[in-house]
Amino acid sequence: xxxxxxxxxxLSITSxxxxxxxxxxxxxxxxPFVSTEMKYDSNIYLTKSNVKSAWINDSSLGLRxxxxxxxxxxxxxxxxxxxxxxxxxxxxxxxxxxxxxxSLASTLAxxxxxxxxxxxxxxxxxxxxxxxxxxxxxENTAAFNFVAPIKxxxxxxxxxxxxxNEYLEAAYSNLNRNRWNAGADITYQLMPKTQLQAGYTxxxxxxxxxxxxxxxxxxxDGGLTGQVAPKVTGEIIAGVQFRxxxxxxxxxxxKATTFxxxxxxxxxxxxx
Numbered sequence: 001x002x003x004x005x006x007x008x009x010x011l012s013i014t015s016x017x018x019x020x021x022x023x024x025x026x027x028x029x030x031x032p033f034v035s036t037e038m039k040y041d042s043n044i045y046l047t048k049s050n051v052k053s054a055w056i057n058d059s060s061l062g063l064r065x066x067x068x069x070x071x072x073x074x075x076x077x078x079x080x081x082x083x084x085x086x087x088x089x090x091x092x093x094x095x096x097x098x099x100x101x102x103s104l105a106s107t108l109a110x111x112x113x114x115x116x117x118x119x120x121x122x123x124x125x126x127x128x129x130x131x132x133x134x135x136x137x138x139e140n141t142a143a144f145n146f147v148a149p150i151k152x153x154x155x156x157x158x159x160x161x162x163x164x165n166e167y168l169e170a171a172y173s174n175l176n177r178n179r180w181n182a183g184a185d186i187t188y189q190l191m192p193k194t195q196l197q198a199g200y201t202x203x204x205x206x207x208x209x210x211x212x213x214x215x216x217x218x219x220x221d222g223g224l225t226g227q228v229a230p231k232v233t234g235e236i237i238a239g240v241q242f243r244x245x246x247x248x249x250x251x252x253x254x255k256a257t258t259f260x261x262x263x264x265x266x267x268x269x270x271x272x
Contacts, residue, residue, distance in 0.1 A: 027068035034061045037266075044086070044093070045129055052130070055087040062099075074105045076117075092133045098122040112148040119143070135175075136168040153189035159201075174210040179203055183219075194226030214246040221260075228265070235264045 023030040036059040044054050062080035069075055079100050086093035103117025119141045124134035143161035150156055163179040183201030190196050203217040221239025228234040238261040245254040 029064075029066040031064040031066070032062070033064065035059070044088075044126065047129075052088060054089075054093070057083075057085045059083045059085075072107045075103075076105055077102045089127075089130050092127045092130065095124045095134055097124065110149070112146070114147075115143075115145045117143055135172050137172070137175075138166050138168070140164045155187040155189070157185040157187065157197075157199075159183050159185075174207070176208040177205055178208075179205045190224070191226065194224065194228075196222075196224055198222035212245075212247040216244045216246075218242045231267055231269065233266050233268070235262070237262050 022032070036057065039056040039058070040053070041056055042053045043051050044056075045052055060080050060082045062078060065077040067075040077100075080098075082095075082097040082099065084093075084095045084097065099119065099121050101117060101119040103115055105113070105115045107113055121139040121141075122136075123139055124136050127134050141161055141163045143159070145160075146158040148156060160182045161180070163181070165178075166176050167173060181201055181203045183199055185197050185199035188196040199221055201217075201219040201221075203219070205213075205215045205217065207213050219239060219241045221237060223235060223237030225235045225237075226233065239259070241258045241260070243256045243258070245256075247254065
């Protein structure tokens with residue numbers, strides 16, 4: 001069983017001591033940011049034997065741009081540089097990632113919101129053993145999200161996305177793939193800053209050169225998110241995933257069921 005504990009510290013570069021200020025040019029807001037997150041992972045290579053654990057630091061810096069187009073429509077963009085460092089086997093585990101995104105966000109009637117956007121990543125996959133290096137890849141995700149209240153404390157969300165992944169080394173070309181997702185969540189406002197949610201997602205995964213691994217996925221999950229203490233937000237989530245592969249294998253079942261859970265706590269100075 002894998003266990004991950006997370007402690008996050010987010011620092012907004014708004015204090016004069018940072019010498020970098022948020023910039024406002026008419027309707028354009030430019031917000032620099034920096035954050036750091038420390039995790040403990042009890043099984044970084046996901047192995048049954050010779051298990052290796054590590055402390056992982058993920059530090060980010062970048063900026064967010066927001067341009068007000070109309071009273072109900074915003075154009076948003078951003079860039080982030082992520083520096084990931086491990087306490088063990090740093091030559092293979094450490095990584096540098098780049099993220100850029102662009103989106104349109106709309107506020108509709110009756111507190112409904114909609115967002116259409118695209119995100120590009122120059123990223124890597126975690127090393128699978130002490131003897132292998134991270135696999136470099138690019139990922140592009142186009143997504144649409146719609147959020148609306150139903151009545152009182154109830155609400156719902158609709159999410160769709162299309163993910164494309166391409167590896168930069170020929171040795172990993174059989175992992176090039178496209179994943180389409182569509183799902184919905186029902187939410188309940190348990191307290192002013194705490195929310196319960198339950199959701200279902202359907203996904204199709206198609207590989208470019210390795211079609212025998214194509215699959216359909218059904219995922220059901222639920223959890224609790226929100227403020228658990230002053231300046232501390234948290235998330236507790238668990239789910240089950242049912243995967244059905246398109247081709248039968250002589251050595252394994254074409255159906256798989258996996259369970260997952262996670263607990264995250266984040267402390268943000270300056271936020272009540």
